Amino acid sequence: MQNPDTSHNKCSAVQLVRFGHYKVERCSCGAVHVAAGPVTLHLDEGAFRQFVQTLTVGIEQLDLLQAPHLRVVADDGASE
Numbered sequence: 001m002q003n004p005d006t007s008h009n010k011c012s013a014v015q016l017v018r019f020g021h022y023k024v025e026r027c028s029c030g031a032v033h034v035a036a037g038p039v040t041l042h043l044d045e046g047a048f049r050q051f052v053q054t055l056t057v058g059i060e061q062l063d064l065l066q067a068p069h070l071r072v073v074a075d076d077g078a079s080e
Contacts, residue, residue, distance in 0.1 A: 013025035013033060025033040032048040034041040043051060 011027045011029045013027045016024045021037045023035045
């Protein structure tokens, strides 16, 4: 019996970026491989772009949650 992953073995990947335990590769089959430690996502380019947009918005929302809250102060120093 042939291993179902043998077709994947024919692919070759080009590393696009690596940062610590994270890396992104473009595969010759057209997939984008996103590795985070022991977990690897195999995405088509459209799904990869949507994944990145989702992470970007998540980072923006996280930053908003962590931003210091501002308050309006009247000229006499009293809080409104």
